[in-house]
Amino acid sequence: MKKTKDIQLNHLRKKQPLKPIKRLSLAIAALSLAACSQKQEDVVFVNSPEQCASDTNLSLEDCTIAYKKALEEAEKTAPKYRSRGECEIDFGDERCQRTSSGSFMPFMAGFMVSQLMSSAMQSGRYHGSYSPGFHYRNYYSSDRNKIMTSNGHVIGKPGQKNYRVSKAALKPKPKTLTTVKRGGFGSTAAAKSNWGGGRSSGGWGG
Amino acid sequence: MFKMPIQERTNWQELAEEFGFQFHTLYGERYWDERSYYQFSLEQIENDLEQPTEDIHQMCLAIVDKVLKSEELLKRFCIPEKYWDFIHSSWKNGDPSLYSRLDFAYDGKSPAKLYENNADTPTSVYETGFWQWLWLENHVDAGTLPRGADQFNALQEKLVNRFNDLQTLTPDRLLHFACCEGSTEDRGTVQYLEDCAKAAGLSTAFVHIEEIGVSDTQQFTDIHDQQITWMFKLYPWEFMFEEEFGSYLTHNNLRWLEPPWKSILSNKGLLPMLWKEFKGHPNLLPAFFEDELHLASDIPSLVKKPLFSREGANISIIQNGQETTASHGPYGEEGFIYQATHPLPKFGENHTLIGSWLVDDEAAGISIREDSGPITQDMSRYLPHIIV
Numbered sequence: 001m002k003k004t005k006d007i008q009l010n011h012l013r014k015k016q017p018l019k020p021i022k023r024l025s026l027a028i029a030a031l032s033l034a035a036c037s038q039k040q041e042d043v044v045f046v047n048s049p050e051q052c053a054s055d056t057n058l059s060l061e062d063c064t065i066a067y068k069k070a071l072e073e074a075e076k077t078a079p080k081y082r083s084r085g086e087c088e089i090d091f092g093d094e095r096c097q098r099t100s101s102g103s104f105m106p107f108m109a110g111f112m113v114s115q116l117m118s119s120a121m122q123s124g125r126y127h128g129s130y131s132p133g134f135h136y137r138n139y140y141s142s143d144r145n146k147i148m149t150s151n152g153h154v155i156g157k158p159g160q161k162n163y164r165v166s167k168a169a170l171k172p173k174p175k176t177l178t179t180v181k182r183g184g185f186g187s188t189a190a191a192k193s194n195w196g197g198g199r200s201s202g203g204w205g206g
Numbered sequence: 207m208f209k210m211p212i213q214e215r216t217n218w219q220e221l222a223e224e225f226g227f228q229f230h231t232l233y234g235e236r237y238w239d240e241r242s243y244y245q246f247s248l249e250q251i252e253n254d255l256e257q258p259t260e261d262i263h264q265m266c267l268a269i270v271d272k273v274l275k276s277e278e279l280l281k282r283f284c285i286p287e288k289y290w291d292f293i294h295s296s297w298k299n300g301d302p303s304l305y306s307r308l309d310f311a312y313d314g315k316s317p318a319k320l321y322e323n324n325a326d327t328p329t330s331v332y333e334t335g336f337w338q339w340l341w342l343e344n345h346v347d348a349g350t351l352p353r354g355a356d357q358f359n360a361l362q363e364k365l366v367n368r369f370n371d372l373q374t375l376t377p378d379r380l381l382h383f384a385c386c387e388g389s390t391e392d393r394g395t396v397q398y399l400e401d402c403a404k405a406a407g408l409s410t411a412f413v414h415i416e417e418i419g420v421s422d423t424q425q426f427t428d429i430h431d432q433q434i435t436w437m438f439k440l441y442p443w444e445f446m447f448e449e450e451f452g453s454y455l456t457h458n459n460l461r462w463l464e465p466p467w468k469s470i471l472s473n474k475g476l477l478p479m480l481w482k483e484f485k486g487h488p489n490l491l492p493a494f495f496e497d498e499l500h501l502a503s504d505i506p507s508l509v510k511k512p513l514f515s516r517e518g519a520n521i522s523i524i525q526n527g528q529e530t531t532a533s534h535g536p537y538g539e540e541g542f543i544y545q546a547t548h549p550l551p552k553f554g555e556n557h558t559l560i561g562s563w564l565v566d567d568e569a570a571g572i573s574i575r576e577d578s579g580p581i582t583q584d585m586s587r588y589l590p591h592i593i594v
Contacts, residue, residue, distance in 0.1 A: 002251065002356050002593060003571075004339055004363040011405050012336060012398075014226030080431050101422065151411075151432060171409050174380045175433040177421035184451030186416035189386050189441070192536040 040164050045133060045147065045155060047110035055161055056113045062121050066130055070111035074132035077150035077173040078105040092137035103178045109135040109147055112155065112163070114170055129172040149173065207250055207314025209553040211242045212351075215344055227337055229391045236587055238333065240341055244558070244574050244591040246314070251358045251572075251593055254318055258489045259308055259562040259569040262320055262480075265487070267567075269479045270297060270470045282495060283475040284513055284540040286447050292456045293466045301465035302375055303566060304368060304399075304438070305331070307573075309582075310489075310560045313551035317488040318560065320480070321545075325471035326464050327440050327516070329391065330588060332398035334563060334573040335361035338590040356593040359571035361563050362402060368565045369406035376461050379436040380409045382428060387414045392440050399438060415441050424454055436461040443469035444514045474513050474543045492546040499544060507547035512537040521581055523547060533581050549580055557582070 046052040052063035080103040081087035087096035091106035099105050112131040120126035133147045133155050147155040153169035215221070218240060222230050230238035273279040274294045285293065307328035312318035339359055345351035383400045385392040400410050413428040421427050426434040439446075443466060446452050455466075470476065477493035484490060494502050502508060508524045512535075515521075519535025524544070550557035559582040561573040577586035 002248075002358045002360065003342070004335070004360050007336065007339065007362060008405070009225075009340075012225055012401055015224050077432075151430065168409060172378055173432075174435060176431045177423060177425055177427050177433050179419035179427045179431050180422050182419040183416055184420060184454075185418050185441070185446060185449050186386055186414075187449050188445035189415070 039167050041114050041116075041167055041170060043112040043114045043131075043155075043163050043165055043170070044161060045110050045112055045163055051110075052113060057118045058113065058121060062118075066111065066113065066117075066121065070130040070132045071108060073130050073173070074108040074134075074150070075099060075105070076175045078108070078132070078134060078176060079150065080105050080176050080178055082178070090136060090138045091134065095135070095137070101178055105176075106134045108132045109158070112165065112170065117170075129170060131170055150176065207244060207246050207312070209242050209244055209558075212240070212345070214240050215341070215348075218341075221340070221344075222337075225336070225340070226397070227332065227394065229394055232391075232585060235585065237585070238337065239576070239587040239589050243589060244553075246358070246591060246593050248356075248593055250314055254312060254314075255310070255560065255562050255572060256358065256569040258310075258318055259564060260567065262308060262323075262489055263306070263564055263567055265480060265484050266323060266325070266471055266476060269476055269483060270467055272483070273470050273475075273479065274467070279475075279479070283470065283473045284444075285469065285473075289447050289452075289456065289466070289469075293469060296462070296466040301461065301467065302372055303465055303468060304372070304463045305365065305566075305570075306464075306468075306471070306564045307561045308564070310562055311548055311550050312560045318562075319491050319548050320477075320489055321491075321559070322474065322511075323471050323476055324561075326468045327442055327472070328561075328563075329395050329440070330561065330573050330575075331361065331365075331563075332394055333588050334359060334561070334571055335365060335402075336398065338573070338588075341590045342592060351592060352594065354594070357571070357591060358593060361565065361571040364565035364568060364570045365399070365402040366406045369403045369408055371566075372463075373406065373408050376436055379461065380411055380432070381463075382411050382413055382434050382437045383440075384413050384415050384418065384437060385440040387416050396438070396440050403438075415439065418451065420451060420454055425458060426451075426454065426460060434460060436463075438463040442472065442514070442516070444473075474511050474515065477511075477545055478543050491548050494544045496542055496544070502544060502546075505546045508544040509547050510542050510544055512542055513540045519583070533583060550582070559586070 044055050046055055049060060049063040049067045052058060052066060053060040080099065082103060084096055084104045087104040087106060096104045096106050110133050112133060117126055117128060131149060133149060135158055136143055136146050136148045138144055143154055147158050149155065149169050150173045153166065155165055155169065156163045273283060274297050280290055305328060306323060306325040308323050309321040310318040311321060339357065342355060342357050346353055346355060381403055383396045385396045400412065403410050411428060417429045419427040428434055437460060478495045480490055481493045492505060510522045510524055512520045515537035519533060520537045521533045522529050522531045550559055556576040556578060557580050559575045563570040574589045574591055575582050575586040576589055
């Protein structure tokens with residue numbers, strides 16, 4: 001066979017089918033549920049070394065290390081703002097701090113401890129992310145009053161102990177930096193598309 | 207190889223909606239055209255397209271090596287001097303590539319002839335890897351095509367596997383996907399590749415080319431100020447080299463898809479180089495740089511192509527010394543190359559071009575474009591194919 005053997009149509013579907021096929025719908029639902037549960041993980045969200053020690057299997061010593069690492073990670077990966085005001089719009093009054101480079105970032109609300117992380121830490125072999133979370137409060141966002149990772153994965157409403165999150169939420173996050181300028185790429189395409197009346201839908205591939 | 211009419215699937219536009227294929231119709235004209243398909247034999251596919259595609263790719267890699275070792279050739283290719291080291295180190299480090307598309311003129315009988323190599327920003331990958339696959343699947347299920355009908359199209363499977371390998375080679379990095387604002391086609395192409403990367407388990411993000419930022423530490427950032435450390439860009443290297451942020455490229459520890467060395471392959475200077483090194487190869491057309499035209503005196507008709515160009519723009523045909531403009535466009539200021547004219551085969555009223563895909567260095571499938579004129583451009587229609 002010269003063609004792709006199987007394509008999981010669910011991965012490529014952008015909208016639900018207009019006319020669902022009844023015969024298959026149950027089987028598809030069962031499959032996608034199974035697929036979902038594999039991609040999710042149960043975590044405990046804690047906001048201090050003490051809470052970590054009481055709510056998870058980790059010792060206070062491990063929890064203190066984890067808390068420190070989570071703070072370091074928060075400093076590296078949290079969203080950064082040029083002014084305190086911009087930061088406070090997203091995270092609320094008095095809930096932002098100045099970073100060492102002069103930008104502003106939200107205070108860490110806590111960090112996630114997964115089963116995998118606590119067993120790996122106990123055996124001293126944990127190299128993954130310490131997954132800090134931030135309490136998002138932007139009044140105009142539908143995600144207002146949610147705990148989120150630094151790149152916007154929603155962990156859940158604040159106040160719970162246990163959360164179920166996607167595995168992606170636990171992966172290491174890229175560093176955030178202070179952007180000083182934008183728009184330095186794209187001018188050639190813009191200039192060429194002015195040629196001959198322009199193109200609205202065509203692209204720059206070939 | 208022949209062309210067969212077939213009924214359109216009654217629900218194909220609903221399916222396109224469901225799967226987010228938003229550019230099947232461009233400027234009110236059909237781009238995806240399933241009123242006919244092309245049929246090949248397995249021998250035609252394997253002997254005339256698959257094998258030559260892999261062979262030519264290897265020949266192309268030899269040219270990259272040769273060009274990067276010669277200042278004279280780098281100048282001929284109009285690669286700005288300040289990027290020579292940048293490109294050369296991506297080649298020496300073996301920076302991995304994702305995909306390419308070779309365009310061939312092929313009539314089912316005589317050897318396929320290479321028109322060009324779209325090595326840097328190939329498009330129509332969604333239509334090929336997924337959409338024509340779904341078309342065949344639907345027709346086989348409906349009994350309108352035989353159960354044994356196959357397609358030369360392992361593109362999606364190979365892309366997912368390749369992303370998997372790339373993750374091993376580039377561990378713990380988030381892969382950013384980027385294209386220009388305002389193009390439905392490019393956005394769809396990049397979304398599809400992002401879907402393939404996700405299927406392989408990669409962490410991904412998206413940023414428009416115009417939104418890319420530079421930090422106080424001179425690193426690239428996305429719209430959320432996250433550092434970009436690994437990026438797929440559907441945007442030509444030769445554009446980036448000329449733009450303001452180009453100067454930050456050379457001192458950034460960033461992995462690129464396609465890697466910088468692909469800028470040698472997407473350059474039309476590749477074509478005369480291939481002819482010089484592998485003269486007489488059955489899948490190559492004679493091709494010459496501008497100052498070598500005396501070598502082409504016995505060739506009655508030549509096609510003049512800009513060194514940098516996309517989608518059949520700025521091509522003219524030179525016959526008995528007379529130049530006729532065949533297509534307009536914004537390219538050409540960097541100079542031209544000349545390739546022996548070898549018209550596309552006609553099936554009915556249309557001229558047919560085969561795109562042959564590579565994932566890394568493996569042939570992965572074909573796509574077919576048709577045009578009423580002799581030059582395939584961005585408006586040429588896409589048709590599916592089968593192997594029986």
